Amino acid sequence: MLVNAKEMLAKAKKEGYAVGAFNINNLEWTKAILETAQEMNSPVILGVSEGAGKYMTGFKTVAAMVKAMDESLGITVPVALHLDHGSYEGAKACIEAGFTSIMFDGSHYDIEENVAKTRELVELAHSKGLSIEAEVGGIGGEEDGVVSNGEVADPRECAAIAALGIDMLAAGIGNIHGKYPANWAGLDFVTLEKINAATGDMPLVLHGGTGIPADMIKKAISLGVSKINVNTECQLSFAAATREYIEAGKDLRGKGYDPRKLLAPGAKAIKETVKEKIEMFGSANKA
Ligand code: 13P
Numbered sequence: 001m002l003v004n005a006k007e008m009l010a011k012a013k014k015e016g017y018a019v020g021a022f023n024i025n026n027l028e029w030t031k032a033i034l035e036t037a038q039e040m041n042s043p044v045i046l047g048v049s050e051g052a053g054k055y056m057t058g059f060k061t062v063a064a065m066v067k068a069m070d071e072s073l074g075i076t077v078p079v080a081l082h083l084d085h086g087s088y089e090g091a092k093a094c095i096e097a098g099f100t101s102i103m104f105d106g107s108h109y110d111i112e113e114n115v116a117k118t119r120e121l122v123e124l125a126h127s128k129g130l131s132i133e134a135e136v137g138g139i140g141g142e143e144d145g146v147v148s149n150g151e152v153a154d155p156r157e158c159a160a161i162a163a164l165g166i167d168m169l170a171a172g173i174g175n176i177h178g179k180y181p182a183n184w185a186g187l188d189f190v191t192l193e194k195i196n197a198a199t200g201d202m203p204l205v206l207h208g209g210t211g212i213p214a215d216m217i218k219k220a221i222s223l224g225v226s227k228i229n230v231n232t233e234c235q236l237s238f239a240a241a242t243r244e245y246i247e248a249g250k251d252l253r254g255k256g257y258d259p260r261k262l263l264a265p266g267a268k269a270i271k272e273t274v275k276e277k278i279e280m281f282g283s284a285n286k287a
Contacts, residue, residue, distance in 0.1 A: 004131035005080040005101045006167045008043040009203035012226040017282030021045035023231035032270040042283040047084035059097035077287035103133035134161050137172030139207040155194040162199040170205040180211045196224035234270045241269035
C-alpha cells in the first residue's frame with residue numbers, strides 16, 4: 001500500500017524502532033524488497049537516488065513500476081516511494097512524477113540557503129500529500145559521484161531545519177555511505193543525543209546503514225533514529241550471489257543463461273539482507 005512516510009515514522013519514533021529505507025535499482029530490487037517487507041509484516045521505504053532514477057529512464061517510470069508492482073503483488077504493508085538525496089529540481093520532479101515522499105539534501109548549501117529551499121519544498125510537498133526529509137551536515141563517502149566529508153551536524157541548525165515542518169531529519173553524526181574504513185571512529189552518540197533533544201518528536205534518519213554493527217544501530221534507535229538507509233549492503237550481497245552462480249558455471253548449464261535464472265540468486269540474497277536488517281531495526285510486525 002503506497003503511502004507517505006509521515007505516519008510510519010511517527011509510529012516508529014514513538015514505539016522505539018526504525019523503518020528500513022532500501023535503495024532500488026531495477027525491477028528485481030524492487031520486487032525483492034516489497035516481498036520481504038510483506039513477508040515480515042513490516043513498513044518499508046523504497047529509496048531512489050537521482051542516479052538510479054536516471055538509470056531506470058526517469059522518475060515517472062519508477063513511480064509507474066512501483067505503483068503497479070505494489071498492486072500486482074497485493075502488498076498491504078505501508079510502502080513509501082522516496083527520493084534519496086534529492087536536488088531542488090529532482091525533488092520537484094518526483095513530486096510531479098507521483099512519488100509519495102522526497103528528500104531534499106541541501107546540506108552542501110550554507111544554512112540560510114538550506115533553510116530557504118527546504119521551506120519552499122516543505123510547502124510544495126505537503127500541498128500534494130508527500131512527506132519530506134531534509135539534511136543537515138553532509139554524510140561522508142561517495143554517492144552518485146557526490147563526495148562529502150562526513151560532517152557532524154550542529155544541533156542548533158538541526159532545530160532550525162526541524163522547525164520548518166519537515167517529517168524526518170537526516171543529520172551527519174560521523175556516518176558515511178559505502179563500506180566503513182577499518183579505522184572508522186564510529187557514530188557520534190553525544191551529538192545524536194543533543195540533536196534528539198533539540199528536535200523533540202522529529203524522526204531522525206541514519207544514512208550509511210551498511211556495515212554499522214548491531215549494537216550501534218540499537219543505540220542510535222534508542223536516541224531517536226527512526227529511519228535507517230541501506231544501499232551498498234544489498235549491492236554487495238547481490239554481486240556475491242551472482243558471482244557464485246557464474247563461477248560455478250551455472251549459466252552454462254541448460255538454460256542457466258536465462259536472466260530470470262541468472263538474476264534469481266542475487267534477488268534471493270537481497271531478500272536475506274533486507275530480512276536481516278528489518279529484524280535488526282525492530283520493524284517486523286509493525287505494519
Ligand atoms: P549505504 O550505501 O552505506 O548503505 O548508505 C545508503 C544511504 O545512506 C542512502 O542514502
